[in-house]
Amino acid sequence: YEFETRTIYMTKQEIFQLEFENHVTEGLKAFPKFLSSKYIYDDRGDELFQQIMALPEYYLTEAEYNIIDTHKDNLRKVFNTHGAFDLIELGAGDGKKTKVLLKELVTNKVDFTYIPIDISQHAIDDLTNSLTTLLPDLEVQGEQGTYFKVLERLATYNKRPKVIIVLGSNIGNLDHPQAIDFLIKIKDVMSDQDFLFMGFDQKKDPLTIQHAYADSQGVTQEFNRNLLHRINKEMDGDFPVNNFEHWESYDPETGTAKSYLIATEPCVVEIKKLQLKTTFKKWETIHCEISQKYDDDTVEWLANKSGLEIEKIYEDHQKLFKDYLFKI
Ligand code: AVJ
Numbered sequence: 335y336e337f338e339t340r341t342i343y344m345t346k347q348e349i350f351q352l353e354f355e356n357h358v359t360e361g362l363k364a365f366p367k368f369l370s371s372k373y374i375y376d377d378r379g380d381e382l383f384q385q386i387m388a389l390p391e392y393y394l395t396e397a398e399y400n401i402i403d404t405h406k407d408n409l410r411k412v413f414n415t416h417g418a419f420d421l422i423e424l425g426a427g428d429g430k431k432t433k434v435l436l437k438e439l440v441t442n443k444v445d446f447t448y449i450p451i452d453i454s455q456h457a458i459d460d461l462t463n464s465l466t467t468l469l470p471d472l473e474v475q476g477e478q479g480t481y482f483k484v485l486e487r488l489a490t491y492n493k494r495p496k497v498i499i500v501l502g503s504n505i506g507n508l509d510h511p512q513a514i515d516f517l518i519k520i521k522d523v524m525s526d527q528d529f530l531f532m533g534f535d536q537k538k539d540p541l542t543i544q545h546a547y548a549d550s551q552g553v554t555q556e557f558n559r560n561l562l563h564r565i566n567k568e569m570d571g572d573f574p575v576n577n578f579e580h581w582e583s584y585d586p587e588t589g590t591a592k593s594y595l596i597a598t599e600p601c602v603v604e605i606k607k608l609q610l611k612t613t614f615k616k617w618e619t620i621h622c623e624i625s626q627k628y629d630d631d632t633v634e635w636l637a638n639k640s641g642l643e644i645e646k647i648y649e650d651h652q653k654l655f656k657d658y659l660f661k662i
Pocket of ligand 1: 386394502503504505507546547623624625
């Protein structure tokens, strides 16, 4: 036989879509079933997450805002330790919290470039536009892409000191081995003069956590259900979405909050694009997300495992949330 080799080009979106489809097949054939919260975030998912961040029960946003606002003077000095730098934000979103920091830096004429990285070009464009109005003197260089592709590229091309920031306890969606993996990948692009500034939501009264992830208005339920809506829309599925109820369970021993969608009626779901038919028994679960909570010992252990060192710990006035400053 003779084989012809051809290169098939796919866009980032097409690759991500294919990953999503493979994930759905795997997750719905598994027992117990699972679907990752990573795929909640289409335009509607982004909007629902914005709504979550505005909920009175979702203390995380306010708490981290308080940390940055209280310590902005110190953060400016620390970030500027080695002179001009690149401020690289992973998962920038709408930048509400980051804007406080950016304003502090610009007002004090600190020499830096802000490089927000997000998987969504949409988010990057919106953020860049709003910053042009808010802080015309700010140098912004938004980058669309997955964190590590962009980080690796920046590490080889930009030789200035880097400050990498990851806000919002985004790391909480990862279990500990995945979190260590994530931290190692960041560490690998850091040099002596670089800093990592990262948010870790803290263990606290279990009820506070329970309420943050099972809000009274049902926004979190809609947020999780968006996974099923996306499958229906993008893969020609027929999930009876309203028959899936959201359930949150927080284990104070491990610090893991887990969210599920639970079938309140038995049903058969067909997903035509995947040629997949799957049945749900009454009360069968789909595990969707973990939101890990931490304490200093756990973060210290993660840092140790990843070759990072904790330089300083910042806390909000209600002691709900912490941002850790790391170096290699
Ligand atoms: C975006 C991962 C920080 O886990 O707190 C919010 C996502 N899920 N409510 C979190 C989320 C349900 C959020 N993170």
